[in-house]
Amino acid sequence: MKKLAIIATKGSLDWAYPPFILASTAAALGYEVQIFFTFYGLQLLRKKLTLEVTPLGNPGMPMPMNMDRWFPTFMLAAPGMQSIMTSMMKKKMKDKGVASLEELRELCLEADVKFVACQMTVDLFDMNPKDFIDNVEYAGAAAFFEFAGDSDICLYV
Amino acid sequence: MANFDAEFDASGLNCPLPILKAKKALGGIESGKVLHIIATDPGSVKDFDAFAKQTGHELLESREEGGKFHFLIKKS
Numbered sequence: 001m002k003k004l005a006i007i008a009t010k011g012s013l014d015w016a017y018p019p020f021i022l023a024s025t026a027a028a029l030g031y032e033v034q035i036f037f038t039f040y041g042l043q044l045l046r047k048k049l050t051l052e053v054t055p056l057g058n059p060g061m062p063m064p065m066n067m068d069r070w071f072p073t074f075m076l077a078a079p080g081m082q083s084i085m086t087s088m089m090k091k092k093m094k095d096k097g098v099a100s101l102e103e104l105r106e107l108c109l110e111a112d113v114k115f116v117a118c119q120m121t122v123d124l125f126d127m128n129p130k131d132f133i134d135n136v137e138y139a140g141a142a143a144f145f146e147f148a149g150d151s152d153i154c155l156y157v
Numbered sequence: 158m159a160n161f162d163a164e165f166d167a168s169g170l171n172c173p174l175p176i177l178k179a180k181k182a183l184g185g186i187e188s189g190k191v192l193h194i195i196a197t198d199p200g201s202v203k204d205f206d207a208f209a210k211q212t213g214h215e216l217l218e219s220r221e222e223g224g225k226f227h228f229l230i231k232k233s
Binding site for chain 2: 021024025028029030096097098099107
C-alpha cells in the first residue's frame with residue numbers, strides 16, 4: 001500500500017483545503033495517509049472550525065469586483081474586512097460546489113486518514129485537547145518520521 | 158449507453174467530491190457491477206481516468222452529453 005505523509009502548518013480557511021483534499025483523495029485511491037498538524041495547522045482540528053481568510057499580505061488573492069486591483073491595500077486592515085472576505089469566500093465555495101472543510105475532514109476520518117497533533121505546539125499555545133475532535137493522536141517529530149520515512153509522497157503544506 | 162447497476166449524480170459538485178462520493182458508491186455495490194456517475198466538473202474527466210488506473214476498477218465509458226460528463230465504472 002502506498003503512503004502519503006502531510007505536514008499541515010497553516011490555519012486559514014483557504015490553506016486548510018490542500019491537506020484535507022489531498023488526504024481524502026489519496027485515501028480514496030488506496031493510500032495509507034497521515035496528517036501531522038503543527039503550529040497554526042492545529043486550528044484544523046478544532047471541533048468547531050472558525051477559520052477565516054485574509055487578503056492581507058496576499059496580493060494573489062482574487063477579490064470581488066476586482067478589488068485586488070484598485071482597493072487600497074491598507075484599507076484591507078479595516079475592522080470587519082476579514083469577516084466580510086471570509087463570508088464572501090464561503091459563499092463562493094458553496095456556489096461552486098466546493099466541499100466544506102467540515103465535510104472534507106469527515107471524509108478523511110471515514111477513510112481512516114490518521115490525524116496526529118504536534119504535542120509541542122499544543123503545549124506552546126496552551127491549547128486544550130478537549131477543543132479538538134476525537135480521533136486525534138498526540139506525538140512529536142520522531143513519530144512523524146516513523147511514518148514519513150516510509151512514505152511514497154511527503155508534503156509540507 | 159451500456160447497462161449499469163447503480164447510479165450516482167455528482168452534478169454541481171467540485172473536486173474532489175465526485176471522486177470521493179463515487180468511491181463511497183462503489184463500496185456499496187458488488188464486484189463486477191457497474192456504477193454510472195454523472196458529473197458537471199470538467200476536471201472529473203481526467204480524474205476518473207486516473208482513479209480507475211490507480212484503483213484497478215475499470216472505466217468502461219467516459220463521455221460528454223448535454224453539458225454533463227458520464228462515466229461507467231466496473232467495480233474490480
